[in-house]
Amino acid sequence: MTTIAHLHTEVINIILCDESVSFKDIMSLAFSCKKFYNLLTTDNALWRKKFYQRWPHLREEYDEQLRLENKGFLEQVKAGVKCKKELWHYLSLMSGEDFYNDNFDADFTIFHSLFDPDKGASFMNYYFFVNELRSLLTDPPMESDFILRYCAEKLFSYLQHYRLRKKVHEFLNYPEKQQILEKAAFILAQWYQPQKCMSYLYVSTSLQKIAEQVLERLKNKYPAHPIFSISEEQLLLWADNNIDDNHWNSIEGRQIIESLCIVLYNLGFRGTTFCKYWNRRYILEYSCIDCVLQDKIGTTVVMATIYHSVARRLGIRCDIIFHKLDMDYLLCWRAKYLFYNSHTTNLKEKECFCIDFRRNEQTVSTNYCPIINSAKYGINEYTKESPVKVMSYMNSDLYFETGNNEIRQSYLELRSLINQIHF
Template identity: 35%
Template sequence: MATIMCLSEEVIDMILGCNNISIEDIINFRCVCKKFRHVAKYNKFQEKKFLQRWPTARKHYNNKVFKKNEQKDSEGNEQENKNVLNFIDIGINCARGLRKSMHKIIEIYYSTHIVTNNFLEYDFIFPFYEDDIVWDYINKKVKAPFYIDEIKNLLTEFSRKPAYNLTEKYYNVQLFNYLRKDMLKMELCIFLNQPDRVRLLERLATIKAQEFQPQKDVFYSSVTALLDNIVLEVLNSLREKDPDHSIFSASAENFSYWKNNNIDDNQWNEAEGTQIMDTLDEYIFGKLNFRPDQSRNIEWNMQLKRKCIDYVLEHKRGQEVIIYIIYHSVARRLGLRCDIVMKYSHESTYLFWKPSYATNSLENAKCFRINSNKYPDCFIKEQNFTSFEVITANEIENILSNLIQLNENLWESSKLNGWDFYHCAWTTSYKQGKLNAWSGISRSIPAHCIHVLLMENYEIPNARSKEVKFAVGMIVTHSDQSTDCSAGVIIGWHRYEDKYLVKIKKFNRRHDFNFLPLNICSDFKEQTHYLILTENNEMCYVGEDAITLTTPKWIENSEIGRHFDKFEGTHYVPNKALEKHYPHDAAVTATKAISDSDAIF
């Protein structure tokens, strides 16, 4: 039987050259035997692995450096080698600096319990941010991608370690989100300052989709590929109806131009343009069944996804304006100008097309919205065209931003500390004498109504007493009439006698908030109340009589690392910040976990 020892040196080189093989893997491989030590020479793979380690940085650094050119002279090759070595040197320094900075951030968090999304407050993280705007921009563009790639590598390392530090992972995720959004701000600024001709709406929607989903890689190439596939299918349908249509005589250069540029007018006469548009309507709204999102009571993360063009292209459901952007982008690729317009008297958006934009005539023009009815009854036609205005790329960007609008003051003074604002919340807003708050969307009320917990004193006493049945770190289930039974981990509690320090208010907000939602699952009886992070990525405020201990399990919640260092298999271990405010809970939780384990065996 053949073994790995039988493989040739060339095959081993191919295996070790794969992207998912790290330099650490190669070092370990070399230690297996003398033969592999000779084959897998460190120097041979060092440069290649470092280039693979930072793909985002490699893309942004200098594409020309990494383009192969067999006709380069010796001087050109020498310069290329210098550029590559400089690239690796920057990456190594960023990697080292990131790890040191992360330890400092966590130390600050443990000592102050302040969480911030503005990582520029930590000037030791980004020494490349300078007062000079040009220098600041250049360094951010060059170095920030290294940090992004390094954090990706760290998160991969965390997933391989069974006992990794949850708080360290949490802060790496927060920093990753911050950096990616910061880079997207630059990308968006560049986009919005381009000429109107090349400000493509699908590109804008892709940038916003990446902003809304910072941990997901949303590639523009993937979005354009899906749009191109729709174009091909529409052309196939049109060919079956009319194989002699003029569009089949269009050159590849024409299609390329329509794909990459906005067009001022239709490229076809009225009859042929109408035929293309009818075929497009039938395919998108008939066969593919694209529809605007009509659901109201869906989870907050699903609400977010339906505002992203990558999700809508895949699932055919989403925010109305995203569907209009998809339609507009496909129509343009087919040589049709189709505008997204707004009727300002109702703040409603529509799709608008007319046979010729070179004239003021509105004869045979189409203006419609789409609803959930079956095609062709999905069109809601509008007859009054006089009060419409075409929405520009800048206005589309505002619309998309408003869909995920964050009240920055509320965010800075609230979401940052979660339940722990009860104990230690020295944010800017608090220092200015304002109330601290944490807010989130509750399932039990419409999405535009926000429940907010408010505190009035800096600290709530949390000395344990006999009537407090549960402790932080315990894994429990809870249920009441307003929510399904859900497992979660306790991250805080307050006694009934401290209720005067807690206020629950309801605010009306026009836009959704993109952060962990809060469910008020309590009838406010005379009992201890708990805050629980649930497995469906929510935060619940629950009375003690609705809580029961459950079989220990991992709780998949994005905020776990803010409160706990690790999962012991039976319970979560509070980090220093949470332990500071519940100093006796860890012992209670651990004792309960041991007694339950003894009872099982």
């Protein structure tokens, strides 16, 4: 009689990779005989597949941190299962009566040793706990688990902000060259949406795709542009670092900027203000870069961040400024920065242009490219705002434009954190 032991190894692997087969099923088979034990406990590809079946949202974080720990996926599966047991044990120990108290303030510090690498925990534990809590909160509630869910919500929010405080601290202590604006915008979006499953990879990939569309337009219109001789290494360097000056002369830079504006306009990106949208849902959507990249409408400071981040990937330096007369944000660009104060006779290198996101149709071209000579704003000279200052602007916008207490509390905490570290 043919049994599973007679099947080819590849066939067994295909069966075990099915989503209906659990970790317990595989280990039960492994302990059935020495052959299966040796086969299944050393098959890293199998356990990698099962790992991402169980924790699909961990792929980005795990792949990013893989080099830090030399462990196979079976070890990671065991760690994940252990974290799940520890989490449920911790939740079960908490007093149910406290959850009916509006002033509930559990001491979550005793939980730190289970997820904080500074306390000896594996870096993956945090992601295991967050994943389990998110699953609990997204499952349909049962009548008997309301208290447990309330506790899970509190713990989930605590874990998210605990880690985000560290991310803010790390960002503010980066050299300014590495304080790229999309990272600041992403941290802020996470801060105000702590229960949302977010990915910085989504933000960086979206910006890169826009940059590639700009390059495609440039190639069609200006096939001899020198950007096409730039190395891949240089493009990657621009993607990960702020730049001090433009890599191009005034004509080449203008061609890139105009192409960028036209591509983003044609994609449907539009700037807006809060005055017509006093609904909390819209305020968050228009202020969080992940939502703006998806829905194509955002506040002027987030729109400026997107333009700035794509331009940087193409060797263009732009600066975000707050225009006090208009009480709004503009993106400024000039042909050259480092030698701007020198006595150059090239007037084109002294030109300064603004991109005004509220005036997409009041443009200097027929292609809806919102580039306006800065002389119209009286700002031929300006002071560059630092990435941290722009982050503070983003935070302040949410505070002043909403009466929502939850948002205001988040604002005050983030403002305090920024001020403690940076100002």
